[in-house]
Amino acid sequence: MNLTMLNPQQRLAAETLEGPVLILAGAGSGKTRALTYRAANLIDHGVKPWHILCLTFTNKAAGEMKRRIATLVGEETEDAWISTFHSSCARILRRDIEKIGYSRSFAIYDDDDTASVLKGILRQLKIDEKYLSIKEMKGRISAAKNKLLTADEWFAQSERDYRSQIIHDVFCQYEQRMKTLNALDFDDLLMKTLELFADHPPVLESYRDRFQYVMVDEYQDTNYAQYSLVNLLTSQSRNLCVVGDDDQSIYGWRGADIRNILDFEKDYPDATVIKLEQNYRSTANILDAANQVIAHNEERKDKSLWTEKAAGEPISVFCAEDERAEAGWIASKIRHLNLGGAALGEMAVLYRGNAQSRVIEETLMRSGIPYRVFGGMKFYERREVRDVIAYMRVIANPSDDISLTRIINVPKRAIGDSTVQELTRHAQEQQMPLFSALTDLPDTLSVRPRKCVTDFFALMSELMLAQTTQPLDQWIDTLIEKTGLRKQYETEDTDEARNRIENIDELVGAVHEFVQKNPEATLGDYLENIALVTDLDSREENGGYVTLMTMHSAKGLEFPYVFMSGMEEGVFPSGRSSNSPERLEEERRLCYVAITRAMKKLFMSHARRRTIYNTPNYNAPSRFLEEIPGRLTKDESIAQLDEMERSRTRGAARASRPATVRPAAVMRPGDPLSIPGVQKGFVRSESRGLNVKTPMPTLREGDRVMHRKFGEGIVLSTRGTGSDTMARIRFIAYGDKELALSLAPLVKLEE
DNA sequence: GAATAAATTGTTTTT
DNA sequence: CAATTTATTC
Numbered sequence: 001m002n003l004t005m006l007n008p009q010q011r012l013a014a015e016t017l018e019g020p021v022l023i024l025a026g027a028g029s030g031k032t033r034a035l036t037y038r039a040a041n042l043i044d045h046g047v048k049p050w051h052i053l054c055l056t057f058t059n060k061a062a063g064e065m066k067r068r069i070a071t072l073v074g075e076e077t078e079d080a081w082i083s084t085f086h087s088s089c090a091r092i093l094r095r096d097i098e099k100i101g102y103s104r105s106f107a108i109y110d111d112d113d114t115a116s117v118l119k120g121i122l123r124q125l126k127i128d129e130k131y132l133s134i135k136e137m138k139g140r141i142s143a144a145k146n147k148l149l150t151a152d153e154w155f156a157q158s159e160r161d162y163r164s165q166i167i168h169d170v171f172c173q174y175e176q177r178m179k180t181l182n183a184l185d186f187d188d189l190l191m192k193t194l195e196l197f198a199d200h201p202p203v204l205e206s207y208r209d210r211f212q213y214v215m216v217d218e219y220q221d222t223n224y225a226q227y228s229l230v231n232l233l234t235s236q237s238r239n240l241c242v243v244g245d246d247d248q249s250i251y252g253w254r255g256a257d258i259r260n261i262l263d264f265e266k267d268y269p270d271a272t273v274i275k276l277e278q279n280y281r282s283t284a285n286i287l288d289a290a291n292q293v294i295a296h297n298e299e300r301k302d303k304s305l306w307t308e309k310a311a312g313e314p315i316s317v318f319c320a321e322d323e324r325a326e327a328g329w330i331a332s333k334i335r336h337l338n339l340g341g342a343a344l345g346e347m348a349v350l351y352r353g354n355a356q357s358r359v360i361e362e363t364l365m366r367s368g369i370p371y372r373v374f375g376g377m378k379f380y381e382r383r384e385v386r387d388v389i390a391y392m393r394v395i396a397n398p399s400d401d402i403s404l405t406r407i408i409n410v411p412k413r414a415i416g417d418s419t420v421q422e423l424t425r426h427a428q429e430q431q432m433p434l435f436s437a438l439t440d441l442p443d444t445l446s447v448r449p450r451k452c453v454t455d456f457f458a459l460m461s462e463l464m465l466a467q468t469t470q471p472l473d474q475w476i477d478t479l480i481e482k483t484g485l486r487k488q489y490e491t492e493d494t495d496e497a498r499n500r501i502e503n504i505d506e507l508v509g510a511v512h513e514f515v516q517k518n519p520e521a522t523l524g525d526y527l528e529n530i531a532l533v534t535d536l537d538s539r540e541e542n543g544g545y546v547t548l549m550t551m552h553s554a555k556g557l558e559f560p561y562v563f564m565s566g567m568e569e570g571v572f573p574s575g576r577s578s579n580s581p582e583r584l585e586e587e588r589r590l591c592y593v594a595i596t597r598a599m600k601k602l603f604m605s606h607a608r609r610r611t612i613y614n615t616p617n618y619n620a621p622s623r624f625l626e627e628i629p630g631r632l633t634k635d636e637s638i639a640q641l642d643e644m645e646r647s648r649t650r651g652a653a654r655a656s657r658p659a660t661v662r663p664a665a666v667m668r669p670g671d672p673l674s675i676p677g678v679q680k681g682f683v684r685s686e687s688r689g690l691n692v693k694t695p696m697p698t699l700r701e702g703d704r705v706m707h708r709k710f711g712e713g714i715v716l717s718t719r720g721t722g723s724d725t726m727a728r729i730r731f732i733a734y735g736d737k738e739l740a741l742s743l744a745p746l747v748k749l750e751e
Numbered sequence: 752g753a754a755t756a757a758a759t760t761g762t763t764t765t766t
Numbered sequence: 767c768a769a770t771t772t773a774t775t776c
Contacts, residue, residue: 057765057766058766059766084766085766086766111765186765186766189766221766250764251764251765251766253763253764254764254765254766352763352764353762353763353764354762354763354764355762355763375764375765409752412752412753414752414753415752416752416753417752418752419752449752532766534765534766536765550763550764550765551764552763552764552765553764553765574763574764575763576763577763590764611767612762613761613762613767614767614768752776753775753776754774754775754776755773755774755775755776756772756773756774756775757771757772757773757774758770758771758772758773759769759770759771759772760768760769760770760771761767761768761769761770
């Protein structure tokens with residue numbers, strides 16, 4: 001194996017093949033490279049690929065690793081398991097879950113599905129949602145499962161008060177219901193695998209024999225269940241190599257336990273510890289900022305990243321009037337980067353919460369900048385897509401009542417709520433799945449609904465039969481055709497309907513593609529594939545669009561140009577973390593993750609006024625901004641004014657006729673630019689005399705202008721002459737406005 | 752049973 | 767505010 005491409009630490013990581021290994025890999029330190037070389041080196045040393053297990057958190061990371069190992073060792077990697085925790089567990093369970101009393105055709109339920117299950121239970125137990133919400137219940141169950149606690153065990157360690165009893169009841173019902181539905185939630189995938197191993201030692205033994213070399217990526221994000229799984233598999237071979245960075249632990253709220261990585265050396269006193277501290281990604285300025293921010297955390301392993309790269313450009317910081325102006329600044333910067341030769345695919349706008357994306361989206365759309373939003377409403381969460389999938393799921397697993405109730409009246413076929421309730425009640429009495437109630441009809445049902453239900457059952461039978469006779473790609477066409485799922489939108493002449501048709505077609509296309517890639521694939525294979533996939537996995541690098549995503553989703557990615565928006569107290573760090581030092585440290589780690597995504601240039605922005613739930617908020621700049629030394633930043637809120645001033649003087653000097661002098665523009669109370677409490681940015685303008693008379697710019701169609709409040713815009717048209725000239729201007733962030741040139745604080749921008 | 756109007760309610764992050 | 771859920775009318 002040629003390891004000369006690696007630095008000494010990476011090389012040590014790739015060469016330490018036996019025994020426990022801890023690789024502490026800082027951001028951008030080439031950890032994937034070290035890991036892939038290590039896997040390749042194992043194979044090079046005669047380890048058979050099927051003895052290797054690589055566990056990651058995302059499909060994307062797994063795919064990337066698989067691809068890179070393949071290029072190093074050729075096509076021999078097919079037999080190695082390189083996949084996410086969840087899909088590895090699903091694969092193990094598909095084989096042997098019958099040993100613990102489930103059917104192998106089990107469905108994997110996502111958040112929406114489990115919420116429906118819980119909703120039904122809360123309704124049945126007549127529990128007021130205000131007393132115990134679905135959201136809380138989901139959280140409780142997930143947290144318990146992450147700690148491998150059953151409902152009873154959870155109750156035993158709870159306060160055991162009345163409310164805990166209720167929670168316990170719901171928890172028990174949930175478990176029971178999931179079993180009759182033949183469904184597993186995400187956490188079950190791990191927990192049931194461990195249950196299988198605990199109850200059936202020979203199964204565990206077979207996997208221990210198989211996986212003699214185990215590697216775990218992002219170890220700082222493992223929860224107790226994942227930790228247990230890994231340690232159970234490797235307790236004999238002791239060939240466990242984990243990679244991670246305690247500074248990038250950002251999933252604590254989801255049960256990830258940072259102690260798993262902090263205590264690795266306690267778990268394995270003989271572990272080889274390797275630190276990767278050279279960063280290959282970011283400029284020195286960016287790295288310096290990241291180091292300075294994270295240094296404010298108490299609980300962390302001591303390490304510091306360094307780089308050979310030059311200082312690079314300073315970090316641009318911008319204080320905007322409100323979130324629209326912030327978005328306008330971002331759009332303006334993106335446009336200028338793009339004009340300067342940078343591809344849109346090299347840029348990412350990051351934010352703390354998905355809700356923040358909307359204003360940015362609107363602004364980018366208005367300025368004609370192509371973008372794609374990742375996270376948020378995912379493709380597989382669209383209603384029409386879920387409807388198609390629900391059909392597929394019922395056909396693969398007729399016990400899946402949740403999916404069946406979803407589609408029983410989609411498209412509309414006159415099976416209304418009351419009929420469904422009748423059927424559900426009957427099924428429950430007879431202890432059978434809802435699907436069986438479609439043939440075994442309750443006597444109470446009247447003639448009309450009876451016919452509708454029978455017709456529906458005939459349709460489903462037909463589809464089930466077709467599924468056994470047709471290849472999957474042909475069958476999906478049959479499904480769309482016979483159900484009329486596409487047709488229901490064809491008659492509708494709205495953008496929404498067209499969009500839904502587009503999504504259905506895209507899903508059908510995806511199935512066809514899946515069959516192309518896996519000719520032997522069954523319906524079950526396809527369903528499994530989509531159950532564990534997210535839209536993050538579909539991101540193409542260097543696409544011709546700007547990437548919009550949360551800071552969490554950005555982990556593991558890198559972009560030459562990164563915008564961190566909403567750098568405000570209460571937004572980032574999130575208001576919910578302010579009362580807990582641990583949570584604040586996690587927010588800071590998130591900030592560290594976000595900063596270290598940037599390769600060449602980082603932009604940070606905050607808004608003085610931000611509208612949240614329709615109420616204006618005035619937030620102070622984020623503490624994280626203050627944790628970055630001033631020598632690394634450049635305040636663009638002032639720079640923008642400088643630019644205005646420069647353009648103005650230039651414009652005035654060049655003006656062939658005497659500049660029109662206009663009366664002093666006086667700031668009035670209530671003017672958005674003079675809200676009390678301003679510390680940064682535009683308030684400086686007063687001291688810099690920007691509010692006094694300025695020459696009226698001569699503008700023509702197509703000119704780019706900068707407005708003090710509205711930011712950048714393009715002149716659409718002008719009318720009138722002299723001091724009465726009015727210009728219609730399309731602002732990036734604020735849309736079209738008609739302004740009097742003699743009054744508006746406008747300057748022409750030089751291209 | 753379906754279409755429409757009214758009312759409610761929520762916002763971190765996600766494999 | 768917008769999206770979802772519930773009430774009302776046909």
